[in-house]
Amino acid sequence: xxxxxxxxxxxxxxxxxxxxxxxxxxxxxxxxxxxxxxxxxxxxxxxxxxxxxxxxxxxxxxxxxxxxxxxxxxxxxxxxxxxxxxxxxxxxxxxxxxxxxxxxxxxxxxxxxxxxxxxxxxxxxxxxxxxxxxxxxxxxxxxxxxxxxxxxxxxxxxxxxxxxxxxxxxxxxxxxxxxxxxxxxxxxxxxxxxxxxxxxxxxxxxxxxxxxxxxxxxxxxxxxxxxxxxxxxxxxxxxxxxxxxxxxxxxxxxxxxxxxxxxxxxxxxxxxxxxxxxxxxxxxxxxxxxxxxxxxxxxxxxxxxxxxxxxxxxxxxxxxxxxxxxxxxxxxxxxxxxxxxxxxxxxxxxxxxxxxxxxxxxxxxxxxxxxxxxxxxxxxxxxxxxx
Amino acid sequence: xxxxxxxxxxxxxxxxxxxxxxxxxxxxxxxxxxxxxxxxxxxxxxxxxxxxxxxxxxxxxxxxxxxxxxxxxxxxxxxxxxxxxxxxxxxxxxxxxxxxxxxxxxxxxxxxxxxxxxxxxxxxxxxxxxxxxxxxxxxxxxxxxxxxxxxxxxxxxxxxxxxxxxxxxxxxxxxxxxxxxxxxxxxxxxxxxxxxxxxxxxxxxxxxxxxxxxxxxxxxxxxxx
Numbered sequence: 001x002x003x004x005x006x007x008x009x010x011x012x013x014x015x016x017x018x019x020x021x022x023x024x025x026x027x028x029x030x031x032x033x034x035x036x037x038x039x040x041x042x043x044x045x046x047x048x049x050x051x052x053x054x055x056x057x058x059x060x061x062x063x064x065x066x067x068x069x070x071x072x073x074x075x076x077x078x079x080x081x082x083x084x085x086x087x088x089x090x091x092x093x094x095x096x097x098x099x100x101x102x103x104x105x106x107x108x109x110x111x112x113x114x115x116x117x118x119x120x121x122x123x124x125x126x127x128x129x130x131x132x133x134x135x136x137x138x139x140x141x142x143x144x145x146x147x148x149x150x151x152x153x154x155x156x157x158x159x160x161x162x163x164x165x166x167x168x169x170x171x172x173x174x175x176x177x178x179x180x181x182x183x184x185x186x187x188x189x190x191x192x193x194x195x196x197x198x199x200x201x202x203x204x205x206x207x208x209x210x211x212x213x214x215x216x217x218x219x220x221x222x223x224x225x226x227x228x229x230x231x232x233x234x235x236x237x238x239x240x241x242x243x244x245x246x247x248x249x250x251x252x253x254x255x256x257x258x259x260x261x262x263x264x265x266x267x268x269x270x271x272x273x274x275x276x277x278x279x280x281x282x283x284x285x286x287x288x289x290x291x292x293x294x295x296x297x298x299x300x301x302x303x304x305x306x307x308x309x310x311x312x313x314x315x316x317x318x319x320x321x322x323x324x325x326x327x328x329x330x331x332x333x334x335x336x337x338x339x340x341x342x343x344x345x346x347x348x349x350x351x352x353x354x355x356x357x358x359x360x361x362x363x364x365x366x367x368x369x370x371x372x373x374x375x376x377x378x379x380x381x382x383x384x385x386x387x
Numbered sequence: 388x389x390x391x392x393x394x395x396x397x398x399x400x401x402x403x404x405x406x407x408x409x410x411x412x413x414x415x416x417x418x419x420x421x422x423x424x425x426x427x428x429x430x431x432x433x434x435x436x437x438x439x440x441x442x443x444x445x446x447x448x449x450x451x452x453x454x455x456x457x458x459x460x461x462x463x464x465x466x467x468x469x470x471x472x473x474x475x476x477x478x479x480x481x482x483x484x485x486x487x488x489x490x491x492x493x494x495x496x497x498x499x500x501x502x503x504x505x506x507x508x509x510x511x512x513x514x515x516x517x518x519x520x521x522x523x524x525x526x527x528x529x530x531x532x533x534x535x536x537x538x539x540x541x542x543x544x545x546x547x548x549x550x551x552x553x554x555x556x557x558x559x560x561x562x563x564x565x566x567x568x569x570x571x572x573x574x575x576x577x578x579x580x581x582x583x584x585x586x587x588x589x590x591x592x593x594x595x596x597x598x599x600x601x602x603x604x605x606x607x608x609x610x611x612x
Contacts, residue, residue, distance in 0.1 A: 002496055002502065003496065006482075006485075006493075006496075009485050010484075290480065291482050294480045295493070296465065297439075297474050297480075298468070298474070298493055298497070299466065299469025299470070299494065299497050300465065300469075300496075301461075301465045301466075302462070303462075380436075380441045380442075384476070384480075385432075
């Protein structure tokens, strides 16, 4: 601790340069915190244990349809309590940029298996009795200014209807309120009745996109998942059963390998930080050759001077890095709110902090050791003669 | 205090070896104030660096305060310097980010003294050179003469027996130079410090008790002041 003043004096000798370097390190770690938070969401565990809802999709791809006839056979499996089914519609509201998930669902079963969807009794009745009924998430309603009773036109991008056009119209009969925070995806979805969709489409009748299965005992989720997949093994429609969370992540991964993209961006960012910080440290030590020579003249050993410089470098990286991760931790909840539940809640996890600290230490050593070695080798008489 | 025998020093410049000192024999008694004089390039600073343990001779022996410096390792020399020598340079060589007091405290960081004790001793040293009131000022806020006083306080704070001064008044006006030289003289007379001072200035040399002339790497002989 008695050397802390010396370390700070070294760092603050060129205050503006050190502040700019601090800012660049901080920015890099803000980016790291945010992107790693996103990466974590996209790559969370694959274990289905403890999940009370499972998703059954085609083993080939989540866009490959499954026959409706599988429903009864899945429902008969020991441990399966409820089953619902759904189909991705892919409709566009007015403009392609107005993207939101819109899904045809088995109305009654869907509401039963998703008790977190909060509806009034009138809304529920209307949805179950009106063939063209649709329910919209509260964020969607806010976003487009929809009112209950309004007719919502969607342009089908996958399924034309029997009238020969891609135009589908739905009656908005209620607003889905999750009753939870931004973690629920329903707030941004529009769902409508599968029977209306299946009768109206020109292709794929009698198939579904995926099944949602509620199991009686979450502790047996792995067993039930394996039993479902075993039932259809070697059939024309082999299945892949996974947790709901895993399904959502797999769905999101269709857009690209988020982990790889994030890693590539971070590698580029940290390489830049390495160059910037390395240059700052090298330049700083070069300019302070006279000061270093004086310290050695006064009796500071080469090793002590070396450690002072490495400590400077570590302090710069740790201060900038922790400030950056701290800002990311403060900013991610706001980002989650801005995304309106399109992703699970984002946060800077303990793992991200630990990885971040490890990166700070490694970068600190990599940029600190070369100038420290130069200081170690510095000959006092040469440096004093130049000073 | 200082005993040099047959000291040779050469530097390697590219493929050439340049001999700067050609067999120096020199004795400096405890309590002496020696002015080391000579033209530029005569080897004064090189000789001073050897006496202060900043460099090693190529041949010969350097014994200071009873210790053979030519036999010490780099780390051993660093420890020896911390305990036995104070340095004063022409351009003061203070650390610009530290206050006068923190600059003076630097040699004490290598001791086991507490922070409070280091601070107390630094303030005593600053009082000795008449700068107690400027303890919190940084070098950039001090005049050249004041900076050199801080450097002298730093040199004496750990109470070394030997002070080596390389052109301590070379960057100062006459009046300030006289004040600094008087201060060094007082340290020599009243506090018993042995001082070896390199200077070009004959007036500065008059403050010393003995003058030694060096020319082309050889001693001319000692001349009593």
